[in-house]
Amino acid sequence: MSTQQDSRPAPQAPDESPPQTPPQPRPHSATRSLLRLWPYVRPIRWFLTASTVSALLASLSALVIPLVLKDIVDGPVAHRDTAGLWQQGVLLLVLGLLEAGLFGLRRWFVARPLAGVERRMRADLYAKLQRLPVSFHDRWASGQLLSRATSDMYTIRLFLAFPLVFLIVNSMVFLTGIGIMFTLDWQLALITVLPAAPLIVLCSYFERRYSAAARLSQDQNGDLATVLEESVLGIRILKSFGRHRTMAARYRAQAELLRETELKKARLLANLWAVIVGLPELALGASLAVGVVQVAHGSTTAGTLVGFLSTALSLRWPVESLGWLLAYSNEAATATDRFYEVMDARPADAEDGPVREGTAVAVAAGSTTASAAPARDGIRLTDVRFRYPDAPAGSPDLLRGLDLHVRSGETMALVGLTGSGKTTLTALLPRLYEIDGGRITLDGTDIREIPRARLRELVSMAFEDPTLFSASVSENVLMGAPEASEEALERALDVAQAQFVRALPEGTATQVGEQGLSLSGGQRQRLALARAVVGAPEFLVLDDPLSALDVHTEALVEQALRQVLAETTALVVAHRPSTVLLADRVALLAEGRIAAVGTHHELLESNPEYRELMSGERTGGGAGTASGEGTEDGSLVR
Ligand SMILES: Nc1ncnc2c1ncn2[C@@H]1O[C@H](COP(=O)(O)OP(=O)(O)O)[C@@H](O)[C@H]1O
Ligand SMILES: [Mg+2]
Numbered sequence: 275m276s277t278q279q280d281s282r283p284a285p286q287a288p289d290e291s292p293p294q295t296p297p298q299p300r301p302h303s304a305t306r307s308l309l310r311l312w313p314y315v316r317p318i319r320w321f322l323t324a325s326t327v328s329a330l331l332a333s334l335s336a337l338v339i340p341l342v343l344k345d346i347v348d349g350p351v352a353h354r355d356t357a358g359l360w361q362q363g364v365l366l367l368v369l370g371l372l373e374a375g376l377f378g379l380r381r382w383f384v385a386r387p388l389a390g391v392e393r394r395m396r397a398d399l400y401a402k403l404q405r406l407p408v409s410f411h412d413r414w415a416s417g418q419l420l421s422r423a424t425s426d427m428y429t430i431r432l433f434l435a436f437p438l439v440f441l442i443v444n445s446m447v448f449l450t451g452i453g454i455m456f457t458l459d460w461q462l463a464l465i466t467v468l469p470a471a472p473l474i475v476l477c478s479y480f481e482r483r484y485s486a487a488a489r490l491s492q493d494q495n496g497d498l499a500t501v502l503e504e505s506v507l508g509i510r511i512l513k514s515f516g517r518h519r520t521m522a523a524r525y526r527a528q529a530e531l532l533r534e535t536e537l538k539k540a541r542l543l544a545n546l547w548a549v550i551v552g553l554p555e556l557a558l559g560a561s562l563a564v565g566v567v568q569v570a571h572g573s574t575t576a577g578t579l580v581g582f583l584s585t586a587l588s589l590r591w592p593v594e595s596l597g598w599l600l601a602y603s604n605e606a607a608t609a610t611d612r613f614y615e616v617m618d619a620r621p622a623d624a625e626d627g628p629v630r631e632g633t634a635v636a637v638a639a640g641s642t643t644a645s646a647a648p649a650r651d652g653i654r655l656t657d658v659r660f661r662y663p664d665a666p667a668g669s670p671d672l673l674r675g676l677d678l679h680v681r682s683g684e685t686m687a688l689v690g691l692t693g694s695g696k697t698t699l700t701a702l703l704p705r706l707y708e709i710d711g712g713r714i715t716l717d718g719t720d721i722r723e724i725p726r727a728r729l730r731e732l733v734s735m736a737f738e739d740p741t742l743f744s745a746s747v748s749e750n751v752l753m754g755a756p757e758a759s760e761e762a763l764e765r766a767l768d769v770a771q772a773q774f775v776r777a778l779p780e781g782t783a784t785q786v787g788e789q790g791l792s793l794s795g796g797q798r799q800r801l802a803l804a805r806a807v808v809g810a811p812e813f814l815v816l817d818d819p820l821s822a823l824d825v826h827t828e829a830l831v832e833q834a835l836r837q838v839l840a841e842t843t844a845l846v847v848a849h850r851p852s853t854v855l856l857a858d859r860v861a862l863l864a865e866g867r868i869a870a871v872g873t874h875h876e877l878l879e880s881n882p883e884y885r886e887l888m889s890g891e892r893t894g895g896g897a898g899t900a901s902g903e904g905t906e907d908g909s910l911v912r
Contacts, residue, residue, distance in 0.1 A: 304481065304485055304603055304604050304607035305607075307607035307608070307610045307611050307614075308433075308603065308606060308607050308610060310610055310614055311430065311434070311610055314391050314394055314395055315391065315434065317387075317390075317391075318384075318387035318388070318390065318391060321383050321384055321387040322383075322384060322387075322434070322438070322439070324383045325380045325381075325383040325384045325439055326380075326439050326442055326443060328376045328377070328379040328380040328383065329376070329377065329380045329439055329440065329443045330442075330443045330446060330447070331372075331376050332372070332373045332374075332375075332376035332377045332380070333373075333443055333444075333446075333447040333592075334447065334450065335369050335372045335373045335376070336369070336373050336588055337447065337450060337451055337454065337585065337588060338369055339366060339369055339370075339584070339588070340454075340580075340581045340582075340584035340585040340588060341454070341581055341585075342362055342365055342366055342369070343577075343580055343581055343584055344458075344577040344578060344580055344581030345362060345577065346359065346362050346577075347575075347576055347577035347580045347581075348575050348576070348577030348578070349362075349577075350362070351577075352575075352576070352577070380439070384434070384435055384439075385435075388431050388434055388435050389431070391430075391431065391434065392427055392428075392430070392431040395427055395430065395613065396423065396427055398617065399422065399423055399427075399613065399616060399617065400423065402616060402617055402619075403419060403423075403616065406616075406619060406620075407706070407707070407708075408701070408706045408707060409662075409663055409707055410619055410620065412662070412663075412664065413663070413664060415496065415497070415500040416499075416500060416503055417496050417497060417498065417499030417500025417501065417502065417503050418493070418496035418497070418499070418500065419496075419616065420496070420499045420500075420503065421492070421495045421496040421499045422496070422612050422613060422615075422616055425492075425495060425609075426492065426609035426612050426613055427609075427613075429605055429606055429609040430606050430609050430610060430613070432602070432606075433602060433603060433605075433606030433609075434606075436602075437598075437599045437602040437603050437606070438603070440595060440599055441599050441600075441603065444591075444592035444595055444596070444599070445592075447589070447592050448589060448592045448593065451585055451586075451588065451589040451592070452467060452589075454585050455467075455582055455585055455586060458578050458581055458582045458585070459565070459568075459574055459578055459579075459582050461564070461568075462561045462564060462565055462568075462579075462582055463582075465557065465560050465561045465564060466554075466557045466558065466560075466561045466586055467557075468557075469553045469554070469556065469557045470553060470554065470557070470593075472549075472553070473549065473550060473553065473593075476546065476549055477546070477596065477600060480542060480545075480546045480597075480600065481600055481604060483542055484539065484542050484543070484600070484601055484604050485604040485607065485608060487535055487538050487539045487542060488539065488601075488604050488605045488608045489608045489611070490535050491532060491535040491536060491539060492605070492608055492609065492612060493612075494528070494531050494532040494535055495532060497528055498525070498528045498529060498532055501521075501524060501525050501528050502525065505518075505521050505525065539601070543597060543598065543601055546597045547594070547597045550593060550594055550596060550597050551594055554586075554589075554590065554593055558583070558586055558587070561582070561583070561586070562583060565579040565582065565583070566579070650682035650683075650717045650718075651681075651682060651715065651716075651717050651718045652679065652680045652681045652682035652683070652684060652716075652717065652843045653678075653679070653680040653686075653703065653714070653715075653716060653813060653843060653845060654678070654679045654680075654713075654714070654715045654716075654718075655676055655677060655678040655679075655699075655702075655712065655713075655714050656677055656712050656713045656714075656715075657675045657676070657677060657711065657712035657713070658673055658675070658676040658677075658702070658709050658711070658712035658713070658714060659671050659673055659674055659675060659676075659709065659710045659711035659712055660672055660673040660695075660698065660702060660707065660709050660710050660711075661673075661710060662698075662707075670866065671710070671866060672695045672698055672866060673695055673698070673699065673709075673866045673867075674865075674866035674867060675711075675712070675866070675867060676699070676712070676863075676866060676867050676868055677867070677868060678861055678868050678871075680843055680844075680845055681843070682717065682843050683840075683841075683842075683843055684843060684844075684858045684859065685839045685843075685844040685846060685856060685857045685858050686844065686845050686846070686857055686858070686859055686860070686861055687846050687847075687848045687853065687854045687856070687857035687859070687860040687861070687874075688700075688845055688846065688847045688848065688860075688861050688863060689847075689848055689849070689854065689860060689861070689862055689863070689884070689887060689888075690862060690863030690864055690887075691864070691887070694863045694864060694865075695863060695866065696817070696847045696863055697738055697817055697847065699863065700735065700815045700817050700845065700847060702714060703716075703721070703733050703813070703815055703845070704729060704730050704733045704735060704815075705721060705722075705726060705729060716729075716732060716733070716812075716813060731809070731811070732811065732812050732813055733811065733812075733813045733814075733815060734754055734806045734807070734809055734811030734813070734814050734815070735806060735815045735816075735817070736799075736802045736803050736805065736806035736815075736816045736817065736819045737802065737817050738817040738818050738821070738847075740795075740798040740799045740801065740802030741798075741802075742786050742787040742793065742798055742801060742802075743787045743788075744785065744786075744787035744788045744790060745785065745786070745787060745790075746780075746782065746783045746784060746785055746786070746790075747775045747778065747781075747782045747783070747784055747786055747801065748763055748782040748783065750786060750787070750801055750805065751763060751766060751767065751782075751801060751804045751805045751808055752805075752808060753805055754766075754804075754805040754806060754807075754808045754809045754811075755808050755809030755810075758808050758809060762808055762809075762810070763782065763804075763808060765808075766804040766805075766807050766808035767782075767804050768834060769803070769804065769807050769831070769834040769835060769837070769838050770800040770801065770803040770804035770807070770831060770834070771800055771823075771827050771830045771831045771834065772797070772800040772801055772803075772804050774797060774800075775801075778791065779791075786801075794822075795822040796822040796823050796824065796827065798822075799819065799820070799821070799822045799823065800823070800827075800831070802819070803816070803819050803831070803835075806819075807835075807838045810838075810841065810842070811842060812842060812843065813842065813843050813844070813845075814838070814839070814842045814843070814844040814845075814846075815844070815845050815846075816844065816845075816846045816847065817847045818847045818848065818849055818853075819831075819846070819853075820832070820850075820852075820853055821849065828852060828853075829852070832852065832853070832855075832856055835856060836856065839856060844857075848860075851874070851888050854874050854888070855874060857874070858873070859871055859872060859873055860872065860873065860874055860877055860884075862877065862881065862883065862884050862887070864883065869881075869883065870883075870884065
């Protein structure tokens with residue numbers, strides 16, 4: 275899919291050109307795109323029909339008005355019969371009221387159902403975004419997804435409410451009006467209609483140009499949203515590095531691109547409009563001149579000419595509206611394409627794919643039947659290979675035939691240089707990414723045979739970068755186990771040394787995250803740790819869980835964590851010797867494999883690489899790792 279290119283600007287290189295807009299998809303018909311909306315439109319098809327019928331009746335009643343005018347001119351006016359006038363006057367009034375009432379009714383029919391359509395589409399898109407694997411989100415810029423979920427949805431709803439109905443209604447009104455004009459005076463009608471023929475060719479030319487511009491504009495909107503989002507989230511970094519001006523320049527450049535596209539759209543529309551408005555105007559002038567001559571010669575009545583001209587005039591709106599109705603339909607078609615690009619995304623690895631079940635019983639039977647179950651095997655990785663889908667071509671695999679066995683009940687520390695793949699390895703266990711080769715088993719069951727929901731219950735994670743959601747402390751922690759009891763919550767908070775929450779204004783009910791109280795890096799890390807341990811998971815995976823803690827808190831957390839680790843099988847990414855000491859054994863990750871396994875002391879004795887790593891003499895990948903100054907990152911990020 276063409277838009278899956280990563281168009282994120284990297285904050286550390288803000289001088290490069292603004293993010294690229296994805297290349298244009300193959301052009302295809304707007305109608306075909308719009309037809310894909312049918313599943314959403316189907317439930318409200320009768321409301322849409324009712325709305326269209328009322329609009330049609332309203333417009334047709336407006337078309338009757340010129341005929342009444344004709345009768346007035348040829349009847350009461352020609353015969354100077356003022357008494358007959360009031361009947362037709364009342365008729366005109368009734369027709370006017372009917373038109374207004376029916377148009378009101380049209381709106382009433384669709385407002386509520388359409389809000390429902392928009393809601394359903396939003397819900398489906400959101401659910402899809404949640405189901406798509408992490409690798410999808412790695413590839414898509416968040417602003418692109420954001421704009422699809424917001425402005426594109428709005429465009430589609432507006433299209434269904436108005437342009438869709440009026441494309442149908444106005445065409446029918448146009449044809450009816452032309453019919454009336456031909457009945458009234460076919461010669462005048464020919465003079466009026468002939469110049470309109472080139473309009474058809476022009477419209478199809480316009481449609482193609484405009485839909486390309488519309489697509490570009492919507493993609494650029496997404497890029498703009500990405501830049502905006504990153505600047506808002508990264509505002510501290512930008513400010514502290516004095517980069518806010520560069521970022522502002524980048525934003526301006528992006529906005530300028532969008533402006534140019536919008537101007538191009540406006541120019542296209544203006545050109546079309548000039549012709550759409552100009553041509554009929556000329557035709558009308560011509561038919562007026564010819565008509566006056568005809569009336570003078572007595573070959574037609576004054577009333578007919580009045581009726582003819584006012585019919586022609588009342589067709590101006592259907593014709594003039596054509597330009598923007600087409601334009602809007604095109605935008606809606608593009609919005610629909612963009613919506614379905616996400617909805618269609620790689621169904622193969624969407625996380626709702628079929629799961630081979632049945633073999634999951636061994637694991638699902640779990641801890642309660644420990645003695646009866648076959649010997650529990652813990653976590654076993656065999657010949658695991660992995661590379662990121664967007665890794666540079668030609669680079670070696672990140673993990674190349676990695677073997678690791680964490681015995682049941684054991685705590686294994688995972689150490690390695692920065693960038694060696696420790697975080698990646700932890701993400702493979704709950705299948706946030708799929709391995710490219712080899713096998714990972716939990717208590718002997720291949721993780722691909724465990725239903726994902728169950729797998730993620732079994733494996734609990736605390737990530738390197740602890741994210742809190744806009745919700746209360748307890749909601750954030752209980753994400754790890756929604757059914758956990760109040761005591762379990764308290765215990766988890768104790769283990770994580772997160773007693774600070776009790777001092778918050780509303781205790782565990784205090785709102786945190788984006789919309790709530792800002793917490794420090796260390797505080798967030800402790801809540802993330804509480805989230806990981808609250809469900810007493812069978813397998814616990816911690817990615818450097820104590821990096822942002824001060825030495826004192828770290829010691830307290832370690833003490834409490836020991837009890838939790840004693841009851842689970844755990845893999846703990848560690849940088850500091852103190853964290854490593856929590857583990858029974860240590861595995862050293864280097865060059866895509868486990869280079870050595872042993873106790874901390876064994877490895878210190880036997881493995882020079884490990885010795886260097888732990889002493890902090892050597893730093894890998896250019897960034898400091900093994901020293902104990904973790905807090906610096908945590909506090910800068912938010
Ligand atoms: N989502 C991703 N997409 C592509 N490459 C990634 C992604 N995450 C990490 N990498 C790359 O994989 C390598 C290992 O990263 P990581 O597992 O985070 O290392 P560690 O946790 O050991 O420091 C790095 O070179 C990093 O650039
Ligand atoms: Mg890491």
